[in-house]
Amino acid sequence: MAAETETGEEKTEAPTGKRRSKARDEGQVAKSVEVGTVAVLLSGLAAMHLFGSFLYDRLVFVIHDSFKIWANPSFTDADFLAFAKKGIVDYIVTLLPFFGLIVLVTFIVQAIQVGGVKVTWKALKPKLSSFNPISGLKRILFSPQSLVELGKSVAKLCIVGWIAFVIIRGEMNYLLNLGDMEIRSILLYILSVMGRIFLWVSMVMIFIAILDYAYRVYEHEKNLKMTKQEIKEENKQSEGDPQVKSRIKSLQREMAMRRMMENVPKADVIVTNPVHLAIALGYNNFSMSAPTVLAKGAGLIAENIKKRAREHDIPIVENKELARNLYSMVDLGSEIPTTLYQAVAEVLAYVYRLKGKV
Numbered sequence: 053m054a055a056e057t058e059t060g061e062e063k064t065e066a067p068t069g070k071r072r073s074k075a076r077d078e079g080q081v082a083k084s085v086e087v088g089t090v091a092v093l094l095s096g097l098a099a100m101h102l103f104g105s106f107l108y109d110r111l112v113f114v115i116h117d118s119f120k121i122w123a124n125p126s127f128t129d130a131d132f133l134a135f136a137k138k139g140i141v142d143y144i145v146t147l148l149p150f151f152g153l154i155v156l157v158t159f160i161v162q163a164i165q166v167g168g169v170k171v172t173w174k175a176l177k178p179k180l181s182s183f184n185p186i187s188g189l190k191r192i193l194f195s196p197q198s199l200v201e202l203g204k205s206v207a208k209l210c211i212v213g214w215i216a217f218v219i220i221r222g223e224m225n226y227l228l229n230l231g232d233m234e235i236r237s238i239l240l241y242i243l244s245v246m247g248r249i250f251l252w253v254s255m256v257m258i259f260i261a262i263l264d265y266a267y268r269v270y271e272h273e274k275n276l277k278m279t280k281q282e283i284k285e286e287n288k289q290s291e292g293d294p295q296v297k298s299r300i301k302s303l304q305r306e307m308a309m310r311r312m313m314e315n316v317p318k319a320d321v322i323v324t325n326p327v328h329l330a331i332a333l334g335y336n337n338f339s340m341s342a343p344t345v346l347a348k349g350a351g352l353i354a355e356n357i358k359k360r361a362r363e364h365d366i367p368i369v370e371n372k373e374l375a376r377n378l379y380s381m382v383d384l385g386s387e388i389p390t391t392l393y394q395a396v397a398e399v400l401a402y403v404y405r406l407k408g409k410v
Contacts, residue, residue: 070286
């Protein structure tokens with residue numbers, strides 16, 4: 053059954069890329085706590101296997117070193133401070149490989165689970181609704197998610213307890229003989245039993261983690277789904293409001309028109325047809341390789357071009373065929389093609405004779 057919004061509209065549409073990106077920025081990802089738990093268990097088991105001997109030898113060294121210091125009859129406060137500093141360093145060196153591997157594996161697994169590492173502070177921003185004790189209590193006690201989490205916790209506790217009970221019950225005969233064994237053998241035996249408990253618990257937790265992660269992905273996709281109206285609103289925001297876009301285009305046209313009209317006084321001649329079209333041509337043999345269309349327009353724009361030309365005493369020449377060709381063939385700001393050289397040259401020659409130019 054599709055999810056519904058507060059307005060009653062069903063969320064039936066797949067989430068867009070923008071919706072997914074926004075959810076990720078806010079810390080909303082499909083993440084399972086059980087996957088992290090399995091990562092801790094397996095990495096702890098691997099660390100025990102890799103660093104078990106190192107951990108034992110280091111602990112024996114630290115304990116022996118401690119007994120030597122306490123056996124010193126002239127033990128002073130300064131010696132105690134030095135002993136404390138050395139003890140802290142020894143324990144850090146002893147435990148660093150063990151916990152370092154666990155932290156590294158857990159970080160990698162969590163990064164893979166959420167699709168990479170991305171720092172975001174939006175999820176840490178306080179929300180006023182989170183400080184409401186009544187809603188918080190309802191969320192903890194009565195929400196379906198809380199009931200699911202409670203059921204999972206009880207099931208995990210029962211499973212782990214049952215596995216530990218079965219394994220320890222099978223070792224009862226060996227436990228009775230621990231008093232006859234050396235300390236090293238006792239520690240190695242305890243580590244062996246703990247390793248088996250860890251292994252079986254990890255295998256069960258892997259199965260639970262797979263189911264939980266699949267459920268988290270399903271819930272995440274369900275929460276990200278959008279209504280048809282939300283899709284429309286997002287597209288509207290992405291593409292822009294039609295009225296705003298229309299206003300922007302209008303302003304752009306006005307600015308382009310203003311710049312074009314400012315070029316009219318630079319023209320040498322205005323070619324018309326004579327009512328509908330007007331094209332402003334300019335030529336400078338030092339900076340141009342051919343005459344250039346500085347302004348052009350039809351209808352009201354043509355009238356404005358001719359009006360501005362009269363204000364600046366620029367000659368207006370009627371040539372219907374040339375005006376049509378210039379208007380249709382030459383873009384604004386472009387030089388005329390070679391096919392129009394002869395016709396334009398005749399017009400410019402006529403204008404130059406009027407102005408007394410050579």
